[in-house]
Amino acid sequence: MSYPRIIHHGAVSGVTGSCHQLQMNAHSSLLIDCGLFQGSELTAKGTIGALHPEINFSLGGIKALLVTHSHADHVGRIPYLLAAGFKGPILCSEPTAKLLPLVLEDAFKLELSREKKHIELYLQRLKQQVIALPFDHWFRIEQTETLHARIRLQRAGHILGSAYVECDLDYPQKGLNRRIVFSGDLGAPHTPLLPAPVSPERADVLILESTYGDRVHEDRTTRQARLEHAIDKALADHGTLLIPAFSIGRTQELLYEIEDILHRKALAGPPPGLSVKDQVLPVNWPQLPIILDSPLAGRLTGVYRELDDYWDAPAQSRLQGGRKPLHFKQMITIDSHVQHMQTVRYLASTGRPAIVIAAGGMCASGRIVNYLKALLGDRRHNVLFTGYQARGTPGAAIQKYGPQGGFVEMEGERCIIRAGVSTLGGYSAHADQQDLLNFVSGMAHWPEQICLVHGDIEAKRVLAKKLLGLYQAHNRSVEVLIPAD
Structure with a gap:
């Protein structure tokens, strides 16, 4: 041999x-x-x-x-x-x-x-x-x-x-x-x-x-603008935007991009002709909670912050400018299961605009499952996929049947999909x-x-x-x- x-x-x-x-x-x-x-x-x-x-x-x-x-x-x-x-x-x-x-x-x-x-x-x-x-x-x-x-x-x-x-x-x-x-x-x-x-x-x-x-992926240089547009659309529906994400990699990338959008929005101020008092959603970004609901993702994000020596030059520049790309003011980290279930119930009952990044990335397990079971049937809410959904996963089923008003089986429960479903390329x-x-x-x-x-x-x-x-x-x-x- x-x-x-x-x-x-x-x-x-x-x-x-x-x-x-x-x-x-x-x-x-x-x-x-x-x-x-x-x-x-x-x-x-x-x-x-x-x-x-x-x-x-x-x-x-x-x-x-x-x-x-x-x-x-x-x-x-x-x-x-x-x-x-x-x-x-x-x-x-x-x-x-x-x-x-x-x-x-x-x-x-x-x-x-x-x-x-x-x-x-x-x-x-x-x-x-x-x-x-x-x-x-x-x-x-x-x-x-x-x-x-x-x-x-x-x-x-x-x-x-x-x-x-x-x-x-x-x-x-x-x-x-x-x-x-x-x-x-x-x-x-x-x-x-x-x-x-x-x-x-x-x-x-x-x-x-x-x-x-x-x-070939969609243009990666314009993906932040497309993410911003997707969030604006979700907020216009006066509901929550759910983003399933793996705890390591995608979660930190999304937080990094969202922090930059928030930073630019704060610098730009209210749109011309609108007072702060008159400003309402979907343009009220400064009060928008960014919820990271995954204990593992929270700990891994902490390690990412500790290892900033391995970040690239643009990320290093943000740090030197006093910004906190992975630990910003509007970011809320949910740790305990009790807090998690309280957040799910609150968003389901109030429809309060928020962005939720939750594990897992293909919707087969993790805290994203509880959010989907609670919110998929409500037209106010939206689901945004930013990563690959493998065949046979609930994420792939939502991606395929959601735009048709279909359903998905989650933990033995049939969930009708009325929430908006979209996929954002360029984030792979x-x-x-x-x-x-x-x-x-x-x-x-x-x-x-x-x-x-x-x-x-x-x-x-x-x-x-x-x-x-x-x-x-x-x-x-x-x-x-x-x-x-």
Whole structure:
């Protein structure tokens, strides 16, 4: 058998469950991510009970787990990996090392145990195994007579701390060197708070995500104006705007953008011809509550604030100007479940204009579910999607059937959709088709083989065709693979 070789344990037939094993030789391998399956992809995979994903591969010879970033579809199976006996190092960037315990503590409570002593033991073990690595530094994994292996993390621009992984494998006795790059989830240009990813110098083999391989995002430079317009429309309906959002990444981006809108509104003052006394909604932004209803999102946002050294130049400039992009005056954080239910009932009964950002991003779980059950049937309210909704999730159903006046099943309850439903493009944290092509063409040494993962089959097929066209246009050859289950 020839090495290196790659085995996929997830993110092959869809966009979740990222988990890839780099077999470096017969005795040593690396695991890159260990994520949960979500949506309709969950039911298609082997499970123990309803929510306990199997670790259905051998852990023998796995030298380390490399974590690209802290989203559940990349890290959510780590509790089960540890339970299966994995005792090796968990390597990740310095920001991810701070975010990961929070994300996995929450997952542990939801999926395994709420016993305090169990949680403490689990987190203690996790912290013992996590090793934080700086970006752009090589870290040696193994050095023997037959194999010199090292890895390097580079900024991926997807969420704070996200990385793509360069694996450099040297086989001295064979005179062979192979550079293998795992993209993780790549971000796009003009992402709030984060610098855009820069292509690696070279790759012989590239494991490339393809979430948006079949499309180009709406203009990201105008998305804040479109967000402002969407909020104005919702306020004109004299109700609440619900924004489902993942606790890490999207939530902080939205807060950052909304703070900037509020800042500009305050500088502009009331519209010409209107006194402050006469000013009414939808232009009364200064009194609009921005409700962040997710204890996890609140804690993660606190970590984002602590790690402002990793923010991009525009965000740094705002801080230096005395602004607080993630902790502004109109922001209200809801922590306890009692406060949460009180807020849901209050908004449902009064219809008071407000913006609610609540977990989770695909409406399958989290506090957003209670808001949707209470408010979806009222025409005063609006739901705004700013992120990808995987097949089989309630979010995808609301997106599809909401404009038709349909219904969605939530926790066994049929909810009629009368609230307005809209989707705002340009907020995806993923690279689009052109960004993915640019990531490849930006390398000095283009990959000889590209393996497409983390995308629906049509997205992969379209991206594969585009990649072949790119190589052909530059008189280069490439093998593009679409692995199967």
